[in-house]
Amino acid sequence: xxxxxxxxxxxxxxxxxxxxxxxxxxxxxxxxxxxxxxxxxxxxxxxxxxxxxxxxxxxxxxxxxxxx
Amino acid sequence: xxxxxxxxxxxxxxxxxxxxxxxxxxxxxxxxxxxxxxxxxxxxxxxxxxxxxxxxxxxxxxxxxxxxxxxxxxxxxxxxxxxxxxxxxxxxxxxxxxxxxxxxxxxxxxxxxxxxxxxxxxxxxxxxxxxxxxxxxxxxxxxxxxxxxxxxxxxxxxxxxxxxxxxxxxxxxxxxxxxxxxxxxxxxxxxxxxxxxxxxxxxxxxxxxxxxxxxxxxxxxxxxxxxxxxxxxxxxxxxxxxxxxxxxxxxxxxxxxxxxxxxxxxxxxxxxxxxxxxxxxxxxxxxxxxxxxxxxxxxxxxxxxxxxxxxxxxxxxxxxxxxxxxxxxxxxxxx
Ligand code: SF4
Ligand SMILES: [Zn+2]
Ligand SMILES: [Zn+2]
Numbered sequence: 001x002x003x004x005x006x007x008x009x010x011x012x013x014x015x016x017x018x019x020x021x022x023x024x025x026x027x028x029x030x031x032x033x034x035x036x037x038x039x040x041x042x043x044x045x046x047x048x049x050x051x052x053x054x055x056x057x058x059x060x061x062x063x064x065x066x067x068x
Numbered sequence: 069x070x071x072x073x074x075x076x077x078x079x080x081x082x083x084x085x086x087x088x089x090x091x092x093x094x095x096x097x098x099x100x101x102x103x104x105x106x107x108x109x110x111x112x113x114x115x116x117x118x119x120x121x122x123x124x125x126x127x128x129x130x131x132x133x134x135x136x137x138x139x140x141x142x143x144x145x146x147x148x149x150x151x152x153x154x155x156x157x158x159x160x161x162x163x164x165x166x167x168x169x170x171x172x173x174x175x176x177x178x179x180x181x182x183x184x185x186x187x188x189x190x191x192x193x194x195x196x197x198x199x200x201x202x203x204x205x206x207x208x209x210x211x212x213x214x215x216x217x218x219x220x221x222x223x224x225x226x227x228x229x230x231x232x233x234x235x236x237x238x239x240x241x242x243x244x245x246x247x248x249x250x251x252x253x254x255x256x257x258x259x260x261x262x263x264x265x266x267x268x269x270x271x272x273x274x275x276x277x278x279x280x281x282x283x284x285x286x287x288x289x290x291x292x293x294x295x296x297x298x299x300x301x302x303x304x305x306x307x308x309x310x311x312x313x314x315x316x317x318x319x320x321x322x323x324x325x326x327x328x329x330x331x332x333x334x335x336x337x338x339x340x341x342x343x344x345x346x347x348x349x350x351x352x353x354x355x356x357x358x359x360x361x362x363x364x365x366x367x368x369x370x371x372x373x374x375x376x377x378x379x380x381x382x383x384x385x386x387x388x389x390x391x392x393x394x395x396x397x398x399x400x401x402x403x
Contacts, residue, residue, distance in 0.1 A: 005155075005312075006155075006312070007155065028378075029309075029350055029351060029377055029378045029379070030376075030377050030378060031376075031377075031378065033155035033156065033157075034155065041155055041157050042157065043157050043159045044136070044156070044157065044159070044376075045133075045136070045159065045161055045165060046132070046133065046136075046373045046374065046375060046376055046377070046378070047132055047165065047168060047169045047172055047373065048130040048131070048132060048169055048172040048173050048176075048371070048372035048373050048382070049172040049175075049372050049373070049382070050172070050373075051373070051378070052165075064381075
């Protein structure tokens with residue numbers, strides 16, 4: 001699994017090498033940018049009441065506001 | 069009413085309140101330099117000025133990016149520049165999604181929907197997408213359509229007028245003296261030239277910028293004075309949200325007290341303009357900041373999400389307006 005904000009491997013997080021706490025906090029006001037499954041940069045659309053993020057391999061993720 | 073302890077500044081504020089003529093640069097600077105304990109007083113006087121010269125109504129707007137990322141320009145704050153290692157990918161919004169964005173905006177009671185593109189200026193493909201988008205929105209959604217497509221030439225200005233674009237956004241972003249620190253691929257004067265043509269065309273001019281780019285307080289006052297000289301219909305105020313991969317990634321957020329000083333100062337420089345809270349308010353000022361701003365000179369908000377980042381839910385802003393007894397500006401009076 002990868003961080004959907006910075007695209008780095010979350011395994012580093014577990015090993016204490018990378019701290020994604022800041023990424024998680026920032027995601028409250030940002031849509032995801034990287035596919036959590038493959039870390040590809042996604043095509044992201046932000047609409048007034050939702051976001052849509054598409055990975056060419058893993059399909060479309062959708063969410064509302066505040067990172068949900 | 070909380071009163072200002074500096075008698076000369078109090079007098080300057082009183083003049084703005086009585087005449088509706090904006091403060092000069094020196095007085096704006098004095099507002100920006102007020103000590104912390106005077107912030108409630110400057111917000112209060114800015115609020116009085118807003119009520120007197122704009123009334124209690126608040127203009128609500130939604131925005132969407134029709135073409136995101138891959139911009140050839142290098143505005144150092146922008147995650148959509150193709151020149152930085154930003155995670156934002158270049159992508160176009162299709163017409164059904166554009167109409168859906170307009171619908172989501174209208175559902176909040178908003179009167180304004182702004183279509184934005186990350187470009188230096190429009191090319192034929194973008195103009196075609198805009199034509200199709202405007203027609204599709206008009207067929208389904210009752211809302212004023214504004215646009216923000218960068219630097220225009222005369223024929224593009226004319227075409228936007230024909231399309232019925234009622235307001236055009238083009239931000240000067242920052243003080244003229246600081247602009248070269250932030251953008252090197254085009255000049256402040258080029259932006260000014262577009263604004264001049266938009267003004268002459270009869271479209272409403274929307275022009276603001278971003279605070280917290282590293283400009284000095286003096287340059288913030290300079291910027292307010294330059295906007296006042298332009299006398300735009302609307303001024304959107306953004307606060308820097310440092311974006312990953314951009315040259316300003318490591319900049320600290322603007323101090324919330326400075327953000328509130330700026331809200332009051334810009335209102336006092338521009339007593340009659342629509343002063344809009346735009347991007348970065350949630351991050352810089354937190355939830356209380358929206359309330360403080362609306363009681364300190366702001367009379368317009370962007371609701372919902374921004375172009376590449378998310379905002380707080382529109383319902384929260386609308387509930388706040390109700391609490392503050394500020395009516396949402398209606399469509400009939402928005403023209
Ligand atoms: S012109 Fe607009 S989209 Fe392009 S880099 Fe500058 S601010 Fe971003
Ligand atoms: Zn991360
Ligand atoms: Zn993927």
